[in-house]
Amino acid sequence: MNAAVSVDGDAETTANGKVVGTTVPRADGDAKVRGIAMYGMDYTEPGALTVRVLRSSVPAARIVRLDTSKAASLPGVRAVATAADTPGTSGMLVVKDQSAFAREDVRYVGEPIAAVAADTPAQADAAVAAIELETRPLEPVFDLDEALAEGTRHIHPGWSDYEVAVEGHRGGNLAWEARVERGDVDAAFAEADYVVTDEYRTPRQHQTSIEPHAAVARYENGRYTVHTPTQFPFMVRDRVAEHLGVRPSQVRVVVTEIGGGFGGKLDAMLEPIACVLARKAGRPVRLVNSRTEEQTTCAPRENAIIRLRTAVSRDGTLLAQEAEALSDNGANSSGETVLCANVPALVLGSTYRIANVRYSSKVVYTNTAPTAAFRGVNGPYSVFAREMHLDHIAAEIGMDRRELRMKNLLRTGDTMINGQELDDACLDVAMDRLNEIAPWGERRSEDGRLRGIAVVPATWLTNPGPSAGAVRLSEDGSVVVTSGAVDIGTGALTGIRQIVADELGVPFDQVLIAHPDTDTAGFDNGAQGSRTTFGMGAAALDAATRVREQVLEAAAGMLEVSASDLELAEGHVAVRGVPDRRVSLAAVAGTAMWTTGPIGSTGKFAAPPVNFDAGCMTGALFTHMIGVSYHAHLAEVEVDPDTGKVTVTRYAVVQDVGRAINPGLIEGQVHGAVAQGLGYALYEDLRLRDGVVIDTGLESYRLPTALDIPPIETELLENPGNQGPLGIKGAAEPPIVPVAAVVACAVADAIGSPINSLPLTPFSVLAALRGRDSRDESSRSG
Amino acid sequence: MAMEFLRPATWDEALAAKAEHPGALPISGGTDVMVEINFDATRPEYLLDLTRIEELTDWSADGERLRIGAGVTYTSLIADLADRLPGLAMASRTVGSPQIRNRGTVAGNLGSASPAGDAHPPLLADDAVVEAHSARGVRHIPITEFYTGVKRNALEPDELIAAVLVPPADGPQQFAKIGTRNAMVISVTAFGLALHPSTGTVGAAFGSAAPTPRRATKAEQFLAAELTESGRWDSRAELDPAAVTRFGALVAEAATPIDDVRGTADYRTHALSVMARRTLVWAWTDYRRKRVRTCA
Numbered sequence A: 001m002n003a004a005v006s007v008d009g010d011a012e013t014t015a016n017g018k019v020v021g022t023t024v025p026r027a028d029g030d031a032k033v034r035g036i037a038m039y040g041m042d043y044t045e046p047g048a049l050t051v052r053v054l055r056s057s058v059p060a061a062r063i064v065r066l067d068t069s070k071a072a073s074l075p076g077v078r079a080v081a082t083a084a085d086t087p088g089t090s091g092m093l094v095v096k097d098q099s100a101f102a103r104e105d106v107r108y109v110g111e112p113i114a115a116v117a118a119d120t121p122a123q124a125d126a127a128v129a130a131i132e133l134e135t136r137p138l139e140p141v142f143d144l145d146e147a148l149a150e151g152t153r154h155i156h157p158g159w160s161d162y163e164v165a166v167e168g169h170r171g172g173n174l175a176w177e178a179r180v181e182r183g184d185v186d187a188a189f190a191e192a193d194y195v196v197t198d199e200y201r202t203p204r205q206h207q208t209s210i211e212p213h214a215a216v217a218r219y220e221n222g223r224y225t226v227h228t229p230t231q232f233p234f235m236v237r238d239r240v241a242e243h244l245g246v247r248p249s250q251v252r253v254v255v256t257e258i259g260g261g262f263g264g265k266l267d268a269m270l271e272p273i274a275c276v277l278a279r280k281a282g283r284p285v286r287l288v289n290s291r292t293e294e295q296t297t298c299a300p301r302e303n304a305i306i307r308l309r310t311a312v313s314r315d316g317t318l319l320a321q322e323a324e325a326l327s328d329n330g331a332n333s334s335g336e337t338v339l340c341a342n343v344p345a346l347v348l349g350s351t352y353r354i355a356n357v358r359y360s361s362k363v364v365y366t367n368t369a370p371t372a373a374f375r376g377v378n379g380p381y382s383v384f385a386r387e388m389h390l391d392h393i394a395a396e397i398g399m400d401r402r403e404l405r406m407k408n409l410l411r412t413g414d415t416m417i418n419g420q421e422l423d424d425a426c427l428d429v430a431m432d433r434l435n436e437i438a439p440w441g442e443r444r445s446e447d448g449r450l451r452g453i454a455v456v457p458a459t460w461l462t463n464p465g466p467s468a469g470a471v472r473l474s475e476d477g478s479v480v481v482t483s484g485a486v487d488i489g490t491g492a493l494t495g496i497r498q499i500v501a502d503e504l505g506v507p508f509d510q511v512l513i514a515h516p517d518t519d520t521a522g523f524d525n526g527a528q529g530s531r532t533t534f535g536m537g538a539a540a541l542d543a544a545t546r547v548r549e550q551v552l553e554a555a556a557g558m559l560e561v562s563a564s565d566l567e568l569a570e571g572h573v574a575v576r577g578v579p580d581r582r583v584s585l586a587a588v589a590g591t592a593m594w595t596t597g598p599i600g601s602t603g604k605f606a607a608p609p610v611n612f613d614a615g616c617m618t619g620a621l622f623t624h625m626i627g628v629s630y631h632a633h634l635a636e637v638e639v640d641p642d643t644g645k646v647t648v649t650r651y652a653v654v655q656d657v658g659r660a661i662n663p664g665l666i667e668g669q670v671h672g673a674v675a676q677g678l679g680y681a682l683y684e685d686l687r688l689r690d691g692v693v694i695d696t697g698l699e700s701y702r703l704p705t706a707l708d709i710p711p712i713e714t715e716l717l718e719n720p721g722n723q724g725p726l727g728i729k730g731a732a733e734p735p736i737v738p739v740a741a742v743v744a745c746a747v748a749d750a751i752g753s754p755i756n757s758l759p760l761t762p763f764s765v766l767a768a769l770r771g772r773d774s775r776d777e778s779s780r781s782g
Numbered sequence B: 001m002a003m004e005f006l007r008p009a010t011w012d013e014a015l016a017a018k019a020e021h022p023g024a025l026p027i028s029g030g031t032d033v034m035v036e037i038n039f040d041a042t043r044p045e046y047l048l049d050l051t052r053i054e055e056l057t058d059w060s061a062d063g064e065r066l067r068i069g070a071g072v073t074y075t076s077l078i079a080d081l082a083d084r085l086p087g088l089a090m091a092s093r094t095v096g097s098p099q100i101r102n103r104g105t106v107a108g109n110l111g112s113a114s115p116a117g118d119a120h121p122p123l124l125a126d127d128a129v130v131e132a133h134s135a136r137g138v139r140h141i142p143i144t145e146f147y148t149g150v151k152r153n154a155l156e157p158d159e160l161i162a163a164v165l166v167p168p169a170d171g172p173q174q175f176a177k178i179g180t181r182n183a184m185v186i187s188v189t190a191f192g193l194a195l196h197p198s199t200g201t202v203g204a205a206f207g208s209a210a211p212t213p214r215r216a217t218k219a220e221q222f223l224a225a226e227l228t229e230s231g232r233w234d235s236r237a238e239l240d241p242a243a244v245t246r247f248g249a250l251v252a253e254a255a256t257p258i259d260d261v262r263g264t265a266d267y268r269t270h271a272l273s274v275m276a277r278r279t280l281v282w283a284w285t286d287y288r289r290k291r292v293r294t295c296a
Helices: A029-034 A121-129 A144-148 A185-190 A233-244 A271-281 A291-297 A343-348 A379-397 A401-408 A427-437 A492-504 A532-559 A585-594 A663-683 A739-751 A762-781 B011-020 B033-038 B074-081 B086-093 B098-103 B106-112 B120-125 B217-229 B241-254 B265-295
Strands: A049-055 A061-067 A077-082 A112-118 A132-137 A169-171 A174-182 A194-202 A214-220 A223-228 A251-255 A285-288 A304-312 A318-330 A356-365 A450-462 A467-473 A479-483 A511-513 A566-569 A572-575 A578-584 A600-605 A626-639 A646-656 A712-717 B004-006 B025-027 B046-049 B059-062 B065-069 B129-134 B137-142 B147-149 B160-166 B173-178 B189-196 B201-207
Touching: A049 A121, A049 A271, A049 A291, A061 A112, A077 A121, A077 A271, A112 A121, A112 A271, A144 A318, A144 A356, A174 A343, A185 A318, A185 A356, A194 A379, A214 A271, A223 A233, A223 A271, A233 A251, A233 A271, A271 A285, A304 A343, A304 A379, A318 A343, A343 A356, A343 A379, A379 A401, A379 A450, A379 A739, A401 A427, A401 A450, A427 A450, A427 A626, A427 A646, A427 A712, A450 A739, A467 A492, A467 A532, A467 A585, A479 A492, A479 A532, A492 A511, A492 A532, A532 A566, A532 A572, A532 A578, A532 A585, A532 A600, A572 A585, A578 A585, A626 A739, A646 A663, A646 A739, A663 A712, A663 A739, A739 A762, A762 B265, B011 B046, B011 B129, B011 B160, B025 B033, B059 B074, B065 B074, B065 B106, B074 B086, B074 B098, B086 B120, B086 B173, B086 B189, B106 B120, B106 B160, B120 B173, B120 B189, B120 B201, B173 B265, B189 B265, B201 B217, B201 B241, B201 B265, B217 B241, B241 B265
Parallel strands: A049 A285, A223 A251, A318 A356, A479 A511, A646 A712, B004 B046, B025 B046
Antiparallel strands: A049 A112, A061 A132, A077 A112, A169 A174, A174 A356, A194 A304, A214 A223, A214 A285, A304 A318, A450 A626, A467 A479, A467 A600, A566 A572, A572 A578, A626 A646, B059 B065, B065 B160, B129 B137, B129 B160, B173 B189, B189 B201
C-alpha cells in the first residue's frame, strides 16, 4: 500500500519527465469546451433523410393488422420499414428475445412498430400518422412478484424457443435466474441468536445523457456504415447484423463524440432501424431521439426488490444470509440486465465475511421498456439493501453500526462468497482513513434539525472484457494508437495516451488516438465497468512495448551500439550516459521505413484467470471479480423535521484506484459518480403508471444540480493490482455504488427510522417521520 | 404552420400590433414561451417581440409605488430593488438558474399566470397592481383580480402588460419555496408574507396550491387582528406560539391543492402550514431586531 496520492497535483510532468501519475489536461477537453466537438446528434451526411418511428402506445397487445401502404405513398416518403425487414432475433449476449420492430405482439409502450424515412421531418411525421395499425389488447404484466406467480400470462409465450448463449434456469416470465449457495445455511439459522428480515425496493434511474441516441446510416457496396455515439461499437456492429440477418463484417460502425452514456449507449438501439431504412431508401438516413423517446424507451437502470434474511450471533457475527433479488428486465433482454443477474449476489457477499449463504437473483419480464446497464449496474441497490439491513441488525443486537461493519469486514486473504480470495483487500485501511478524515460519532443538532451520519465500505470490480489495439510510429516521430476504445467523457483515452507516451518516451501531445471504427480497429469490449484504461490501456501498453523494441533495434543500428545501452526520452533515442549521442524518433521511423519496414505493432489484453469456486453458482454469468478495488464512503445529513427535506452536509470518499494515471480526471469521476448517486438517493425515480412512463421530460424527472451537491472530499489510495497495466484498477464506475446506501443509512440515523425504498424524497421522509411519531405515541399509550 | 415574428420598435407600434393581431403572443425573455414553442405545446400565429422597446426595461418610483417595467429581468430586480422589495427579490432568487434570471421577467410570470410562478405570492402579499395598456388606453388591475384561472389572467386580448406597480416594503417580508431540488425547479408549493406595520395589516399568499396563486385572507385577518389587539405592532414582543400555529393552520386551510407529478395535495397543505409558521417567525424576528437597531 502506497501513501494516499494528492488529487490536486497539477504538474504536467513528474521529475523524470513522465506523465503517468500527473493531471494532464484531457486531450478532448478543448474542442468540447469550445463547442467544436462533433457529437452523434451533430453528425449528418449530404442528402440524409429524416427518420421517424411509430411506437406502441399500449403495453401489451397482439398486432392484428399493420398496413404501411398509404404511408409509403405520401409525398417525400422514401422508405418504410417493419419487422418484415428485420428478420433477426437479438439480445445482449445471453437470451435472444428481441426484434428490432414488434412482430406478433407489442410488449411495451414505446416499442418500435414501424419506421419511415422521408425528405423532411414534417413528411416523416405525416407518414407515421398514416400507418394503419390494429391491435387486440393482451393482459399486461407490470408487478415483479405477480409476473412470477402461477397463472400470470407469459409475456413471451415462445420463450423456450429462443436461442441462448448458455443454458440457465429460466421459464415463463422468469428471464433468468442466478443462484449462489455455500455452507450450511439452515444449520446456521437454527443456531442464530437473532434473525433479521427486510425488504427493499428501488426505482428505475435514467442515464439522462445530455445527448440523445442518434444514428446516421448509409448503405454502399452491399455494406452498412453507421455513425453513432456508442460506448461499444463492436456490440452495435454485432447486434445490427443480428437484427438484419447479415454477417457482422457487412456492418461498419464509426463512433462520433459521445455526449454522455453511463451505460445507456452500450446496446444497439436506433442503429438497426437506420441501417434497414438506408438500404431500402438508397440514401443516407438520420435518426435522433427526442427527449421523450429517451425517457420512455431507452433502457434505464432496472427497478428491483431485494429481500434479505440474516442469521446473527449476539456478538455481531454474520452467520448466514438468504437473499432474493428481483430485477426488472422489462419486455426483453436487449440490455445487460440478464448478463448482470448474479451481480446482486456478488455485491452482497463481497464486503463482509458470511460463511453460509443462499442467494437467488431473478430477472423478470414485464410489459415495460427494457432495462439496461447504468453505471454500477445492480450495485447501488444491492449495497443500499445490504447496508440498510446491516443497520437494522446493529439496532436489533444493540451494536454500534461502524463496529458491526469493522467486525465483519473482509480482510486481506479472506474469500468472497464465490470462493475468490482477496489477496490485496484494503477495506479496513479505507475505513480507517475515512475515520481520520471525519471521526465516527453522533452528530448533534443545535437548531432542531435532525442530523445523521453513516459510513459504508464497498468492494467493486473492473469489467474484464478483452481489447486489441495497435500502435505505430509515424514518420514525424509522433505516435498513433488505433483502437476500438471509446471515450465517453471519462478521459480514459487521455490516460491511455499517458501510458503510451511514457513507454515510448515521447511528449504527451505527440500521442494521437484514432477515432474508433470497426473496419480499422481491433476488438474492444466497450466503455463500461471502468475497463477502458484497464483493458485497452493494457493492450496499448503491450503494443507500445513491442514498438519500443523495434525502435531500439533500428536506433541501435543507427548509433552503432547495443539496444540495451539505449534509452527513450523527449522524442529521442539516446545512448545511456552519453546524451549527445542521440537520434530523433522521426529519424528512427524514417530509417526503419526503408530497412526493417515501418515501425508498428498490435497489442492485446485478456483478463487473467482467477481462482474461484464455480461449484457454488448456477446461472451466473458474472462469476468473479477482476481488478478488484476497495472503497469507503461517508455521508452526513440534515433532515428538516417539518418538511422532510434531506440536505447532505458532508460527503467523503476514500477510494483504492490501484495506481492513479491521472489523479485529477479520477477526482472528476468521483464527483460525477457521487452526484449521480445522490440523484438516485434523493431525487430520481423514472415513474411508470400502468406501463406508461410519467416522467417524459426533465421537468419532472429531477437530476441534481450544482446546488444539491455538497463539497466532496476525495482521497485516492494506491494499492496496485496485478491484473491491469501498471497496477491500475477501474476507477470511474465504483464511486456511484455506495452513495445511495450511505445517504439512506445517514437519513435513517437522523430520523431514527429506516426508509426501505428509494428515492428519499421529502414526501417519503416526512411520512417516515410521521410513522415514527405515531409509533412513539402508541408505545407510550400501550 | 408558419409563425409570424413581429418586432415593434416602439410601445405604440406594439400596442397597434396587438390590436391588429389579438392572438399574438408577447415574448420578452422567452424563458417560458420558447419552452412551449420548442416542445410544440403552443404554436401562435404571431409572436410579438418586445425586446426592442427599451423603456420597458426601466423601473422608477411612481408616487407611493415602484413602477417595474415589463422588461425588467429578475437579475436587475435582485440587483436594484432588493432593499425596497425584499419579498419579491427573495422569490426572484429562486427562479431557475442565473441564465434564466438574466432573461426572465416578472411581467412574463404574470403573462403566463401559472399557479406555480414564483413572483406571484410576494406580488399578492404586497398588493401589487398590474398596469395594462392597449391602443384604447391604460387600465390598472389589482393583483387580486388579475389571476382568473389556471394559466389565465384578466388581460383583454388587445392588452399588453406595461408594468407592475408595487408599494415598497413598510415592514419585513419573507418568501419560502419547496421544490424537489434546490435550483432549476418548479415549486411544489411556495409562500410569501408581507407585514405592513404602517397600516396594521398582513399580506399572505401562496402558489402551486390552488388553480391560481391565492391570498390566504382569513389568515391575514387573523394575524393582523392578533398583532393589533395584543399591541405587538408597537411592543414588538415575541409572538404567541399558539398564534403562530393558528396562522399556519389558516394558511393551509385556504389551499385547495391537487396531487400531481411534483407532489401530493396532502404534502402541499402540510408544507404551507410549515412555511407560513417559519416565515412569520423570521419576519417577526426581523421586525424586533430593527427596533433594537433603531434604539441603539
